[in-house]
Amino acid sequence: VSKLSFARDAKAAMKAADTLLFLAPKNTYASGWLSRVAKGPWVTLAEAAAKDAAPGAGGATETVLTGLAKPKKVVIGVLPDSVSRHNSPARHEAIASCAARAGLTAPAKSAVILGLDDPEHFVAAANAVGRALPIFTRKGGKTETAGDVALAATDQEGRGIAADGWTTAITASARWTAWMVDTHPAELTTAEFAARARRHVRGLEHVTVREIVGPKLLDAGLRGIHAVGRAAMVAPRLLLLDYRPPRASRTFGVIGKGVVYDTGGLAIKPAASMCTMKGDMGGGAAAVGAFKTLVENGFKDRVICAVPLVENAIGPHAYRNDDILMLHSKKTVEVNNTDAEGRIILSDALSYVCRTYDPAAVMNAATLTGAQLITSGLRHASIVSNREGYEQLAVRTGRATGDLCHAILFAPEFFQGEFDSRFADMTNSVKDRSNAQSSCAAQFCYSHIEDLGVPWLHIDIAGPAWRDGRGSGFGVALMSMVVRGISAADLKA
Ligand code: BES
Ligand code: MN
Ligand code: MN
Numbered sequence: 001v002s003k004l005s006f007a008r009d010a011k012a013a014m015k016a017a018d019t020l021l022f023l024a025p026k027n028t029y030a031s032g033w034l035s036r037v038a039k040g041p042w043v044t045l046a047e048a049a050a051k052d053a054a055p056g057a058g059g060a061t062e063t064v065l066t067g068l069a070k071p072k073k074v075v076i077g078v079l080p081d082s083v084s085r086h087n088s089p090a091r092h093e094a095i096a097s098c099a100a101r102a103g104l105t106a107p108a109k110s111a112v113i114l115g116l117d118d119p120e121h122f123v124a125a126a127n128a129v130g131r132a133l134p135i136f137t138r139k140g141g142k143t144e145t146a147g148d149v150a151l152a153a154t155d156q157e158g159r160g161i162a163a164d165g166w167t168t169a170i171t172a173s174a175r176w177t178a179w180m181v182d183t184h185p186a187e188l189t190t191a192e193f194a195a196r197a198r199r200h201v202r203g204l205e206h207v208t209v210r211e212i213v214g215p216k217l218l219d220a221g222l223r224g225i226h227a228v229g230r231a232a233m234v235a236p237r238l239l240l241l242d243y244r245p246p247r248a249s250r251t252f253g254v255i256g257k258g259v260v261y262d263t264g265g266l267a268i269k270p271a272a273s274m275c276t277m278k279g280d281m282g283g284g285a286a287a288v289g290a291f292k293t294l295v296e297n298g299f300k301d302r303v304i305c306a307v308p309l310v311e312n313a314i315g316p317h318a319y320r321n322d323d324i325l326m327l328h329s330k331k332t333v334e335v336n337n338t339d340a341e342g343r344i345i346l347s348d349a350l351s352y353v354c355r356t357y358d359p360a361a362v363m364n365a366a367t368l369t370g371a372q373l374i375t376s377g378l379r380h381a382s383i384v385s386n387r388e389g390y391e392q393l394a395v396r397t398g399r400a401t402g403d404l405c406h407a408i409l410f411a412p413e414f415f416q417g418e419f420d421s422r423f424a425d426m427t428n429s430v431k432d433r434s435n436a437q438s439s440c441a442a443q444f445c446y447s448h449i450e451d452l453g454v455p456w457l458h459i460d461i462a463g464p465a466w467r468d469g470r471g472s473g474f475g476v477a478l479m480s481m482v483v484r485g486i487s488a489a490d491l492k493a
Pocket of ligand 3: 259339367
């Protein structure tokens with residue numbers, strides 16, 4: 001398993017490293033940054049290479065110097081000087097792909113030195129480097145496992161920039177989240193997810209953990225979670241992490257979809273679209289990661305993290321199309337597609353958190369709809385909110401942290417009709433798939449808390465939960481930093 005550590009400064013990071021990766025914008029290299037942070041016979045050559053580099057706005061270019069004495073290998077990653085307005089000015093995407101290509105593999109010890117033109121970019125940049133260092137592998141030779149990596153950042157002058165507690169916590173929890181997504185469902189059952197989450201938050205002050213498991217879900221009115229998960233070998237459950245610091249005045253709800261495997265249920269998925277559905281708990285893992293990040297940094301208010309955990313399996317006990325379920329909101333749902341399971345379990349969890357804890361605001365992250373990929377693609381989550389300020393806060397935070405997101409429509413009166421049912425309060429899947437499907441899925445969830453007027457932020461991460469076929473850790477930075485940055489003004493109607 002690879003280790004990522006934050007070094008005191010560039011010099012400390014480079015000590016004993018066999019491989020050095022430098023990452024800075026072209027302008028920063030042009031100012032002579034490299035010769036201010038590194039010494040060695042290769043520096044002149046490296047500076048010349050940076051001068052010739054022509055990174056497009058889309059990515060980074062790198063020059064690899066090999067056959068050196070010590071360090072053995074130097075990679076000069078040149079980032080674009082600017083990016084488009086829907087990208088992050090921290091150029092996290094270019095950093096992530098450059099770090100992935102640099103091959104920071106075991107047994108080599110590597111150092112990554114960031115040249116930041118704005119210290120605020122550290123969190124997005126560090127998180128991007130973290131994304132290139134996967135933890136999970138079941139290969140015998142462990143060839144995909146990265147070696148030890150020491151990370152340091154400097155400004156243009158070469159002066160060290162220290163990582164704050166948010167940057168280090170986010171980077172670690174995002175890597176944990178990616179590890180969770182990568183773990184296959186034969187290992188990552190609902191029970192194992194909960195056990196790993198308990199381990200992840202173990203020892204943190206003011207935190208208590210609870211699970212509502214199996215038939216107990218029925219007693220708590222969580223019939224949706226029970227129905228979706230009851231056919232599986234391992235029981236469905238609602239995992240609840242409660243952080244209650246002594247002087248908390250408000251409560252925030254952080255919820256994530258935890259489908260450890262989505263076969264589609266009886267409305268079973270074709271083989272090709274079932275593959276990767278091990279990652280259908282990416283929102284839930286990110287919620288746990290965001291929770292830990294807030295706790296580790298002494299967040300002053302109460303945080304409830306709720307993860308409904310199910311395997312959407314088939315078998316004699318499976319819930320069916322045509323079944324009618326009464327969810328926690330007391331609203332009834334006629335199931336017309338067992339593959340639209342995420343919204344059912346999220347609605348139960350949302351209603352439970354809102355009605356039990358009276359939060360000042362809630363958010364939920366979920367790999368909810370394939371249509372999210374059509375709407376905002378591989379890198380931007382689609383977000384929906386009933387408050388403009390909350391939505392804007394999320395967009396700003398996305399650009400700051402590299403967990404990008406883009407707002408889609410919130411218009412209950414246009415979308416609720418898609419769920420009209422002859423026998424129940426609603427169906428769970430839309431009539432017309434060409435009518436803003438991702439907004440409709442969000443609307444389904446909202447309809448179960450609409451009566452409460454709680455500020456709500458919905459984050460559909462079907463695309464960005466992944467990066468190049470692996471978990472990306474997306475959502476830890478976005479959710480933790482949104483909660484951290486929330487103000488009363490953001491939550492006003
Ligand atoms: N987990 C899927 C959504 C998904 C699809 C995530 C592709 C990542 C990649 C979700 O449970 C699902 O099956 N959604 C269906 C809903 C449909 C049946 C109304 C979808 O999006 O097709
Ligand atoms: Mn599904
Ligand atoms: Mn799903």
